[in-house]
Amino acid sequence: MRPFYKYILLTISIFLILGGGVSLFYYSIPTPPVGEVEYALASLQQASQSKAQRYSKKTYKKAKACFDSAMKHWNYQNKRFILKRDYQKVSYFAKKSAKLAKKATRSSSNLSKNLVITVRENIDKLSELIDNMNQLFHRLPLPEDYRNKISKGKILINEANVEFKKGDYLSASEKISVAEELIMGSYKKSLDDMEEYFNSQPYWNKLVRNTIRNTANNNSMAIVVDKFARKLYIYQNGLKKYEFEAEFGKNWMGRKRLKGDKATPEGIYLIKSKIPAKKTKYFRALLLNYPNAADIAYFNQEKAKGRIPKNAHIGGLIEIHGDGGKGTDWTDGCIALTNADMLKVYKIVEPGTPVVIVGSIADFNTVASNLNIKRSHTKG
Amino acid sequence: MKKTIVLGFAALTMVAMLSSCGKVPQEKIDAANAAIDSAKVAEADVYLAADFTAVQDSMSAVMADIEVQKSKLFKKFGPANEKLDRILTMAQQLKVNAAAKKEEVKKEVEGLMTEVATMMEENGKLMKKAPRGKEGAAVLEQMKAEMTAIEATITEAKGLYDNGKYMDASNKMKAAKESATKINTELNDAIAKVKVKK
Secondary structure, three states: OOHHHHHHHHHHHHHHHHHHHHHHHHHHOOOOOHHHHHHHHHHHHHHHHOOHHHHOHHHHHHHHHHHHHHHHHHHHHHOOOHHHOOOHHHHHHHHHHHHHHHHHHHHHHHHHHHHHHHHHHHHHHHHHHHHHHHHHHOOOOOOHHHHHHHHHHHHHHHHHHHHHHHOOHHHHHHHHHHHHHHHHHHHHHHHHHHHHHHHHHHHHHHHHHHHHHHHHHHOOEEEEEEOOOOEEEEEEOOEEEEEEEOEOEOOOOOOOOOOOOOOOOOEEEEEEEEEOHHHOOOOOEEEEOOOOHHHHHHHHHHHHOOOOOOOOOOOOOOEEEOOOOOOOOOEOOOEEOOHHHHHHHHHHOOOOOEEEEEOOOOOHHHHHHHOOOOHHHHOO | OHHHHHHHHHHHHHHHHHHOOOOOOHHHHHHHHHHHHHHHHOOHHHHOHHHHHHHHHHHHHHHHHHHHHHHOOOOOOHHHHHHHHHHHHHHHHHHHHHHHHHHHHHHHHHHHHHHHHHHHHHHHHHHHHOOOOOOHHHHHHHHHHHHHHHHHHHHHHHHHHHOOOHHHHHHHHHHHHHHHHHHHHHHHHHHHHHHHHO
């Protein structure tokens, strides 16, 4: 063989060996899990679009952490000698990330769909409850605390509405939960207070029936005051002759306990004296014999139990007087009528006329039904 | 001798082939990350949340691309370089836009504060004129409690405003405005009814 051919053959052999070596080297390089990482990334982006960071925070965070781990391992492996790289952990974390991201997307979508429904439902339910409570407000001397909580609840409903319109259903739901707690809590407590107050209703009813019977038996007259109905009735000979609108002390619900508590007393009283226009600043007045023996006994009992201060006084000067018609309970414990009504009563009744003041003639269920009060509002 | 030269040349060619990988655009990566951090400091995640997430997603995608290239024998960072340039521009623009949006929300809150303050003042005057007849006083009692709650909300909103949380302040002020408007409407209606009766 001539030397020229020898060289050609040698060069070809070298290139073949080199090419084979390079090919062997190239195909021995481990393949990174590009598809899995890309799928994990796409899944995370999908989760992010479905606001999983907000609605499925924990799962999304885990998915993101897994993706970061995948990237970290990938970066680490890429720093190693090309043939020594191992992408198993990259693949493991990428797959895990994708799985979690998908889960976060699903749960985020479900939660946001549910929230849209529940937040709307709760807003409607609370609005209905507020309407219902507005009727109660006109009748019950709700503690300022209840009133403030309800007002705060109303503002929170508005805030929830603002968040809802923006599509932030989670914030809206959080606001609604607080509003619900404030409003429901106050509503429930109001009903509890009212129900407790009505525990005395059978006794009140008996008092009123006896009083009316007495007027029939004795051909006499009596005044019956129904605080819950805000009425003053005049009975004569067993029959209801007159009916007037009445206003009471600010804290009318419950018995009068001491001077200055702005409560209107409950029990059987008598007209002690008639006070003409010149001697009263409330048009005309009928002074009652408050405190009676039962009031004094109750006062002493409460004092002995330490429920009222030792230096407290029982009070007095409870009257039926004019200057009413203000549409609210404003007296210090007296019963106020409009001047026109007061004039009629003043002319009709005489000292010694019995006056029975009760919480309510109607029972709780009747009152609750009339006011459309539902215990179900406070459930669930 | 000639044989050694040829073999040496072949070995050099192979080494050159293996080491002819492109360089990771670390400076660009750092610049893009810094721009994203800067946009976050400008509260782009609050005021332009969707855009901010999009930039973050793009950055994650580029980082994955870079790792893909790093895994290869023949690295090519050209497309990643281009993407990083785009992300840098996007993040820088996002920072500017977020600041603008924040200013816009701030102005909106200021406007709402003035508007609600005026309305509350008007409500106070209307309450004095409102009818106190049957049940009117009780309604006014409730309105007073609501006005107090609105005042408390305004105070909360002012606190948020002072702390630079304009978005939260805006939400609160919008709620306060709705409540104040409702009271205003109810009072005006009640007063108008009385006038009609007269």
